[in-house]
Amino acid sequence: xxxxxxxxxxxxxxxxxxxxxxxxxxxxxxxxxxxxxxxxxxxxxxxxxxxxxxxxxxxxxxxxxxxxxxxxxxxxxxxxxxxxxxxxxxxxxxxxxxxxxxxxxxxxxxxxxxxxxxxxxxxxxxxxxxxxxxxxxxxxxxxxxxxxxxxxxxxxxxxxxxxxxxxxxxxxxxxxxxxxxxxxxxxxxxxxxxxxxxxxxxxxxxxxxxxxxxxxxxxxxxxxxxxxxxxxxxxxxxxxxxxxxxxxxxxxxxxxxxxxxxxxxxxxxxxxxxxxxxxxxxxxxxxxxxxxxxxxxxxxxxxxxxxxxxxxxxxxxxxxxxxxxxxxxxxxxxxxxxxxxxxxxxxxxxxxxxxxxxxxxxxxxxxxxxxxxxxxxxxxxxxxxxxxxxxxxxxxx
Ligand code: GLU
Numbered sequence: 001x002x003x004x005x006x007x008x009x010x011x012x013x014x015x016x017x018x019x020x021x022x023x024x025x026x027x028x029x030x031x032x033x034x035x036x037x038x039x040x041x042x043x044x045x046x047x048x049x050x051x052x053x054x055x056x057x058x059x060x061x062x063x064x065x066x067x068x069x070x071x072x073x074x075x076x077x078x079x080x081x082x083x084x085x086x087x088x089x090x091x092x093x094x095x096x097x098x099x100x101x102x103x104x105x106x107x108x109x110x111x112x113x114x115x116x117x118x119x120x121x122x123x124x125x126x127x128x129x130x131x132x133x134x135x136x137x138x139x140x141x142x143x144x145x146x147x148x149x150x151x152x153x154x155x156x157x158x159x160x161x162x163x164x165x166x167x168x169x170x171x172x173x174x175x176x177x178x179x180x181x182x183x184x185x186x187x188x189x190x191x192x193x194x195x196x197x198x199x200x201x202x203x204x205x206x207x208x209x210x211x212x213x214x215x216x217x218x219x220x221x222x223x224x225x226x227x228x229x230x231x232x233x234x235x236x237x238x239x240x241x242x243x244x245x246x247x248x249x250x251x252x253x254x255x256x257x258x259x260x261x262x263x264x265x266x267x268x269x270x271x272x273x274x275x276x277x278x279x280x281x282x283x284x285x286x287x288x289x290x291x292x293x294x295x296x297x298x299x300x301x302x303x304x305x306x307x308x309x310x311x312x313x314x315x316x317x318x319x320x321x322x323x324x325x326x327x328x329x330x331x332x333x334x335x336x337x338x339x340x341x342x343x344x345x346x347x348x349x350x351x352x353x354x355x356x357x358x359x360x361x362x363x364x365x366x367x368x369x370x371x372x373x374x375x376x377x378x379x380x381x382x383x384x385x386x387x388x389x390x391x392x393x394x395x396x397x
Contacts, residue, residue: 010129014356018340022350033377034350035365038174038324040241042296044278045289048240051281055274062273066265067257068095068249069276075283076249084207085221086232088251094260095271095279099205099235099248102260104130106201106231106250107166109259111136115165120151121358122326124174124203128358136165140358145317145328149176153187160191166199167192169219172206175357175364176326177301177319179210182217189222192229199256200230205248206322208239208290211298214320231256238322239290240282247271247279297323300367300374307378308365311385323368326354330361332388339363347380 019037026032067073073090080086096102103126111117111134119127121142128138141159143149156167169188171180180188192198200219207216220230235248250260270276301323308316308327316327329339336353340363343349354362367374 006133006135009132011356013125013129015125015352018350018352022344025344025348025350030348032344032348032350033373033380035367035369035374035377036350036352038238038322038366038368039243040238040293040323040368041370042241042293044241044245045282047285047289048242048278048282051285052274052278055277060274060277064270064273064276066269067091067261068093068271069273069280072276072280072283073249075280076251079283080232080251084216084218086218086227086251092254092257093249093251094257094264095276096235096248096250096260096264097268097271098246099203099233099237100126101246101268102233102235102248102250103127103201103203104133105260105263106233106252106256107131107134107136108263109256110134110166110199112165114163116161116163117166117168118156118159118164118198119168119358120149120155120170122149122173122175122354122362123168123358124170125356127168127170137163139164142358148178148317149173149326150178150180150184151188153191156188156191160195160198162197164195164198166201168201168203170203171216172209172214172319172321174206174322175324175352175354175362176317177322177324178317179214179216179319179321182215185217185219186222189219189226192219193223193225196229198229200226201233202230203233205234205238207234209294209297209323210321211294211301212320216321228253236279236282239293241289241293242278242282245272245275245278247275297368300369300371301325303371304365304367304374304378307374307382311378311382312389313385323366325365325367326357326359326362327365328362332385333392334388336360336363343381343384347384349377349380349384 022034073093113135220227231252236242313331340353352364
């Protein structure tokens with residue numbers, strides 16, 4: 001069959017592929033330590049599940065408005081106002097099938113052929129692929145570990161051209177876990193204030209998962225002008241352990257949200273109706289679950305960070321958000337893909353190679369898993385690397 005050209009431009013999602021492989025190996029009885037997908041190991045909190053179950057029992061099983069349930073959109077608007085100083089009306093919000101789908105809608109609504117989209121490297125796997133699916137052109141800016149893998153104002157300024165339509169800002173970051181400080185956000189906003197043709201996609205899905213007093217400042221809250229050009233993308237998966245529910249949202253300028261709603265109205269229609277009641281409970285009821293999961297992630301981060309840095313040939317920055325570590329493995333002399341494949345094969349540890357994030361010198365590990373798996377996985381990683389280093393040594397004659 002002659003497939004559409006657009007499909008040949010994109011690669012499959014490696015995060016999903018490796019996660020599926022790790023889960024299948026586990027299901028077949030193998031003892032796999034998986035640090036692959038960014039998926040909290042916690043079950044969705046009971047009160048959220050109860051709200052969805054009640055909605056089912058009350059017959060909330062019909063179509064709803066394509067852009068989402070009005071009560072949920074209002075609750076999202078209220079939270080953005082109280083937590084982030086971002087004022088939106090409910091009609092400036094669209095509820096989508098996960099954070100990923102919100103970004104896809106955004107790209108489809110905004111990009112024309114040839115529009116450039118600035119993406120700092122390393123990036124989350126799906127950004128460039130979505131840009132290409134929407135006929136845009138990804139423009140990569142390679143960041144430096146010395147800057148915490150964050151784009152500098154100078155790098156951003158240098159990358160902007162008259163064709164730049166969008167800049168993707170992801171903080172806290174997947175895959176690095178790094179968080180832009182409020183000062184850094186303001187410096188980025190200052191650059192963008194001189195280029196009014198550039199919109200900002202602010203992917204803030206990890207904003208509730210912060211450590212060591214790190215602060216999240218949304219770029220949309222810097223000034224009225226920034227807010228008018230920023231589209232917030234977020235979702236419920238990470239902070240509320242709701243990955244499989246598929247509920248995300250966009251908040252932004254009315255014309256963009258209307259355009260995204262038009263696209264959604266012809267593609268997916270509304271997000272699962274009773275699931276939206278679960279999301280409403282997540283936002284409007286106690287936030288204690290978010291904090292207790294965050295505390296567990298904080299403890300796991302500490303353990304995995306110490307363990308990784310104790311492995312010869314591996315060096316890792318300490319991130320202050322999300323639930324990923326992104327260590328450098330360059331010294332070990334393997335590509336990230338070779339490393340990840342051999343590690344899974346020889347040591348039954350699943351990690352994501354850096355290459356689909358645009359950085360072949362690193363690997364990504366998610367610590368959204370239990371401490372026992374983290375300890376066992378790091379033991380195996382240590383042995384794997386030690387064996388490799390020993391085998392690499394030239395033979396003494
Ligand atoms: N966002 C998560 C990750 O990066 C889930 C997988 C995906 O959607 O790509 O692991």
